[in-house]
Amino acid sequence: MKKIVWILIFYINLFAGERIVxxxxxxxxxxxxxxxGKDIVANTLHSDYPKESESIPKVGGYASISLEKILLSKPTLVFAQNYDEELLLNLxxxxxxxxxxxxxxxxxxxxxxxKIAKILHKENKASKIIKEIDSSLEALKNIVxxxxxxxxxxxxxxxxxTIYISGNNLYFNDIIKYSGNSNAYKSKSDAQPVVNMEKIINMNPDVVVLxxxxxxxxxxxxxxxxxxxxxxxxxxxxxxDIYVIDKDYAGIPSNRVVNFINDFKKILEDVKNK
Incomplete structure (x- = not known):
């Protein structure tokens, strides 16, 4: 009987999903x-896409992550951004x-x-996502x-x-360059640029995207x-040539960057057709 119980425990552990935060x-x-997504047991306050994310327990916001709540979720995997050194040290x-x-x-x-796909054994799915991103980028060429x-x-x-704009270290800049155009902001610094009206006038952009x-x-x-x-x-x-992108994925550097690229393509086409 004990042998059967141990075998059952072994198989339950073998096929149980991860507990991801x-x-x-x-x-x-x-x-x-x-x-x-079914394996996510906790996420953050602004994690509201897809819809199922809203009902997942929250461990805090960008600057208010609760270590206690992370521990209470009993994770087997924790995925974090690299910029919060103190948080990473505590983890x-x-x-x-x-x-x-x-x-x-x-x-x-x-x-x-x-990398996440490799951890989760989802390499095939990752290849499809990246292929879609690359195809969308190719479609930007030679429009404007x-x-x-x-x-x-x-x-x-x-x-x-305090007007925050994209510098040269963000994916927005990569998308602009890939389309055969350039960022109006010229700097070698990777710091987040904050500008005022005078600087914007001096940069004199051909197109502004809000x-x-x-x-x-x-x-x-x-x-x-x-x-x-x-x-x-x-x-x-x-x-x-001033445009607004009001979608919820604007500014989120995830697989949904492909949606932003497609929106950017529409802007390029509108500029061309004027």
Whole structure:
């Protein structure tokens, strides 16, 4: 009888799924995309895609991760971003089986998808996801060339001194370059650029893209967000080449970057057809 019990325990453990904690929305989305979302036992406050993510227990937000809640979820795997060194050190001290990942540019997003897929034995699924990303990038070529683009992150109605734009170390910059165009922001620094109206006027972008995934919660319209930009003496406003991407994936470096690439393609086509 004891032998039978031990055999049953062995097979239960052998075929039991992982208990995964994802500590960022992007990692949460990647795990779901790979087909292992059912194994996520905890995630973060802003992990709300796909829909099933909303009902998964939360362990905190970007700067408020609770180690206690992570431990209570009894994870076998913890997936974290690489930027929070203190958090990673604490995960190590707790002897948790954790992995850290970068998702700042396109190469690191694809590498993260591959690494997580290898851990979860989902390599075939990862290959399909990466192939889709690469195909979408190829479709950007030769639509519009030699234009300067500025991508604004979380735009406000007022153009004050704290306007966050994409620098040269984010996947937005990779997408712009892949399309045969360039970033209006020129710098060798990897730091997050914060600019004001004067700097924007000096950069004089041909096209401005406003990333506004939270505009609906704030009850704002696209025209309201674009209004003050049209007042600036820049080429983008003169040619009415100011666009808003209001989808929830705007700014999340996950497998859904393919959706952003497709939106960017539509912008390129609109610029071309004017």
């Amino acid at each position: 994802t500590l960022s929305p992007s990692l949460n989305e990647i795990v779901f995309a790979l087909g292992s 190590k001290k707790l002897s948790l089986n954790y992995y850290s990942f970068k998702t700042n540019n396109l190469d690191s997003i694809k590498t993260t998808i591959k 060339k030699d234009k300067t683009f500025m991508i604004v992150i979380s735009p406000k109605l007022d153009l004050d001194r 990333l506004a995934p939270f505009m609906h919660k704030q009850k704002l319209t696209k025209e309201q967000l674009k209004a003050n930009w049209y007042k600036l003496p820049i080429t983008a406003s003169k040619n009415k």
